[in-house]
Amino acid sequence: MQLNRFTDYALRVMMHLAAANGRLMSTREIADLHDAKYNHLAKVTQWLANEGYIETIRGRSGGIALAKQPDQICIGTLVRKLESQTALVECMREDRGNCRLSVACGLAVVLKDAEESFFRTLDQVTLADVLKRQSGMFDLLISMNAK
DSSP: OOOOHHHHHHHHHHHHHHHHTTOOBOHHHHHHHTTOOHHHHHHHHHHHHHTTSEEEEOSTTOEEEESSOGGGOBHHHHHHHHHTTOOSSGGGSTTOTTOTTTTTOSHHHHHHHHHHHHHHHHHTOBHHHHHHHSTTHHHHHHHHHHO
16 A cells, blocks of 8 residues: 555654644745645645644744644544545445456455555554654654754
């Protein structure tokens, strides 16, 4: 399974904001840190704001910050919302796709179970856990945010 770029960037934004510890960051700042296109990251931050994950403060001294504490943000819930439109294989799409094997295929059931197992694992992890699991992650984010 591969997460789409939008989900990848959303997770990166959330990790940076968690490490910023309340300090406002700009979308441009995070885009520059990852050599990402600003317009793409702006769409990501807009989605995160619309979903209530981040707050946006307009103006000269504005920026973005987490709307909740990192330990209140479930990675599984976030990724599920972001990936809800992405099917692992064509026959798992809502329109069932155009696969000629789908009428008798048992693979879709196995893949659906695997996908659910993936999400169940993510459901056990918060944003705070992500920063703690990799010993150097928090320090890396702090150093990147300081640039």
